Amino acid sequence: MNVLRQLKGFFWDKRRVLYLSILCLAISTALGLVTPNLLRILIDDVITPRQFDKVPMLALTVILVVIAKAIMQFLSGTLGGRLGNHLAYRLRNACYEKLQFLSFRYYDTAKTGDLMSRLTGDLEAIRNFIGFGLAQMMNTILMVTFGSIMMFSIHWQLTLVTMISVPFLIIVALRFEGVIHPAFQEMRIALSTLTTAVQENVTGVRTVKSFAREPYEVEKFSIRNERYKTNQIFTSTLWSRFFPLMEFLASITVVLLLAVGGTFVINGSLSLGELVAFFSLIWYIIGPMWNIGFLINNYTQSEASGERVLELLNHPIDVKDREDAKELVAEEVKGNITFENVTFAYGNKLAAVKDISFDAPSGSVIGFLGGTGSGKSTIIQLLMHAYNVNEGTIKLDGVDVRDITVHSLRSQMASVFQETFLFSSSIQNNISYGLKDVSMEEIIRAAELAKAHEFIMEMPDGYDTVVGERGMGLSGGQKQRIAIARALLKNPKILVLDDATSAVDMETEHEIQSGFQEVMKGRTTFIIAHRISSLRHADEILVLDEGKVVQRGKHEQLITVPGPYRDVYQIQYADHIARISSEAEEQVKS
Numbered sequence: 115m116n117v118l119r120q121l122k123g124f125f126w127d128k129r130r131v132l133y134l135s136i137l138c139l140a141i142s143t144a145l146g147l148v149t150p151n152l153l154r155i156l157i158d159d160v161i162t163p164r165q166f167d168k169v170p171m172l173a174l175t176v177i178l179v180v181i182a183k184a185i186m187q188f189l190s191g192t193l194g195g196r197l198g199n200h201l202a203y204r205l206r207n208a209c210y211e212k213l214q215f216l217s218f219r220y221y222d223t224a225k226t227g228d229l230m231s232r233l234t235g236d237l238e239a240i241r242n243f244i245g246f247g248l249a250q251m252m253n254t255i256l257m258v259t260f261g262s263i264m265m266f267s268i269h270w271q272l273t274l275v276t277m278i279s280v281p282f283l284i285i286v287a288l289r290f291e292g293v294i295h296p297a298f299q300e301m302r303i304a305l306s307t308l309t310t311a312v313q314e315n316v317t318g319v320r321t322v323k324s325f326a327r328e329p330y331e332v333e334k335f336s337i338r339n340e341r342y343k344t345n346q347i348f349t350s351t352l353w354s355r356f357f358p359l360m361e362f363l364a365s366i367t368v369v370l371l372l373a374v375g376g377t378f379v380i381n382g383s384l385s386l387g388e389l390v391a392f393f394s395l396i397w398y399i400i401g402p403m404w405n406i407g408f409l410i411n412n413y414t415q416s417e418a419s420g421e422r423v424l425e426l427l428n429h430p431i432d433v434k435d436r437e438d439a440k441e442l443v444a445e446e447v448k449g450n451i452t453f454e455n456v457t458f459a460y461g462n463k464l465a466a467v468k469d470i471s472f473d474a475p476s477g478s479v480i481g482f483l484g485g486t487g488s489g490k491s492t493i494i495q496l497l498m499h500a501y502n503v504n505e506g507t508i509k510l511d512g513v514d515v516r517d518i519t520v521h522s523l524r525s526q527m528a529s530v531f532q533e534t535f536l537f538s539s540s541i542q543n544n545i546s547y548g549l550k551d552v553s554m555e556e557i558i559r560a561a562e563l564a565k566a567h568e569f570i571m572e573m574p575d576g577y578d579t580v581v582g583e584r585g586m587g588l589s590g591g592q593k594q595r596i597a598i599a600r601a602l603l604k605n606p607k608i609l610v611l612d613d614a615t616s617a618v619d620m621e622t623e624h625e626i627q628s629g630f631q632e633v634m635k636g637r638t639t640f641i642i643a644h645r646i647s648s649l650r651h652a653d654e655i656l657v658l659d660e661g662k663v664v665q666r667g668k669h670e671q672l673i674t675v676p677g678p679y680r681d682v683y684q685i686q687y688a689d690h691i692a693r694i695s696s697e698a699e700e701q702v703k704s
């Protein structure tokens with residue numbers, strides 16, 4: 115019930131609907147008690163004294179009761195369903211919203227399949243309980259209470275005898291809940307690892323196929339499927355043990371009723387009509403007890419699911435706005451970035467960047483060069499305030515980025531990453547992603563600057579061509595060019611190109627770069643590249659190694675001093691250097 119209490123906020127304003135639904139159910143339950151009474155009257159007052167003139171009245175009462183009961187059941191079901199759907203709707207929105215604001219750190223380890231199953235299967239289990247199970251639980255309590263009161267009013271001694279097995283029924287049901295709950299939790303986890311396997315397989319289908327690892331994937335899936343099946347079998351075995359035991363206990367009650375009740379009828383302390391009414395009442399009570407198992411199942415499933423959904427909703431957000439965080443005004447942002455002795459480590463790992471300091475004045479271009487894992491992308495992530503630095507400060511126009519709202523900070527930036535993500539929508543929508551009020555001319559202009567316009571126009575539907583999830587049907591370079599157009603259209607004060615032209619050929623890179631010269635004007639630009647050609651015009655180049663700046667300066671300076679920059683330059687420009695030196699030799703000779 116703790117989970118339910120925590121979820122209260124999502125449906126409490128609709129509690130009237132809940133109360134009304136329970137009231138309708140209570141009326142319907144109370145009406146159910148009329149039938150045993152009518153049976154008693156039929157036997158004791160009509161059949162035994164043979165006064166059949168009361169039959170039409172009894173029949174009419176039965177019809178009216180049945181109709182009223184049906185109406186109440188309908189109302190209770192509709193209202194309950196509405197409440198359940200309302201709750202699921204709000205929870206779904208809340209979870210999705212939470213996913214938008216969870217920090218990068220959360221996504222470093224999050225599994226898509228697991229998240230999907232929380233937003234679908236788990237929410238469905240909660241909806242089911244609030245919309246149906248909760249009212250049924252109340253119904254059971256009401257039926258047992260009403261039924262017992264009525265039985266006591268007819269013959270309290272017989273009631274006590276027939277109720278002997280009720281505590282056993284309750285004990286069995288509670289013990290059952292104790293084992294079925296962890297089993298359901300385990301089953302939910304097994305299901306989420308199963309969905310993760312499917313999701314990863316579909317996402318990584320190209321890798322799987324190119325490595326011919328289909329049999330490995332099949333085996334991996336079948337292990338997870340096996341775990342899910344074992345869990346399913348375990349829970350269904352628990353169920354199959356539960357039912358016969360409950361039936362056995364219920365049968366004892368019936369046997370006791372017939373034996374003891376029959377004796378009471380013979381010695382005259384109970385009428386035949388009362389025995390029949392009792393008989394019908396005992397089923398009225400046992401019926402819902404039978405259901406206790408289903409209800410417990412429904413409840414435990416929703417509890418396990420609720421825990422998983424709450425875990426997501428309550429997950430702390432690593433990077434969030436300070437209370438007095440400043441909202442940037444786009445027109446006032448200059449784009450002056452300063453890193454002061456910044457050190458950062460991912461979790462408990464060694465520092466990914468150490469003691470990084472640089473100043474990127476507004477409109478300047480800063481380049482980063484360094485081997486794999488040297489910390490280039492981390493610097494960019496920190497600049498976006500994706501993580502909190504461990505030491506040092508990052509400032510935008512002299513203000514610590516931690517004192518600026520995350521949304522307004524990132525609104526001033528546009529990034530193009532090495533791995534391009536395209537949404538399954540048209541190219542036009544992919545370029546204008548999330549921007550409102552952009553004209554087609556602006557989209558085309560951005561695409562032209564990114565050298566994407568030409569190939570887009572060659573596509574069957576031009577800018578309306580729909581690209582699949584992960585941009586299927588486009589080459590790596592084409593995808594990158596669309597991503598560049600997307601960044602340029604955003605017209606950011608700070609532009610980040612994280613290996614943004616790695617997938618295009620040298621010639622296209624050169625073309626894009628010349629386009630960049632134009633769009634970089636007035637923006638602070640950070641370029642991460644492996645090619646010297648992308649960095650040579652930068653105002654400052656930082657060469658990184660194992661998270662530290664090992665060289666810094668302009669291209670012209672860096673190639674004159676021995677060090678990693680010159681080494682890379684010599685490798686990449688070997689032909690060019692050879693040609694220059696042979697030309698120089700020629701000149702000396704002549």
Ligand SMILES: Nc1ncnc2c1ncn2[C@@H]1O[C@H](COP(=O)(O)OP(=O)(O)OP(=O)(O)O)[C@@H](O)[C@H]1O
Nearest residue numbers: 222460463466484485486487488489490491492493
């Ligand atoms: N999300 C993450 N979680 C944990 N460690 C990370 C994460 N991202 C990067 N790292 C680690 O931080 C270090 C720096 O990585 P970073 O991605 O900044 O390097 P890089 O210079 O951009 O490399 P590349 O050129 O290969 O993209 C590496 O040791 C890497 O393993």
